[in-house]
Amino acid sequence: MEWKPGDRVVLRYRLEDGLHDALGDVIESTVDHVTINTRRGPVRVEAPTMVTGKKVPPPPAFPVK
Helix, strand or coil: CCCCCCCEEEEEEEECCEEEEEEEEEEEECCCEEEEEECCEEEEEEHHHEEEEEECCCCCCCCCC
């Protein structure tokens, strides 16, 4: 994992109840886990549960009227 704090990523991970996605900015990235700041708050994903992940572009900016 070559993500660093501030990178925007989407990460799919598997828990007992199925697959989950975390989308947001990386807060912390280590060999054991990644913590992502999502809209619902920080999500810590342990390395053994990770299925796939990638960097994504920033969210679209909506024009102010």
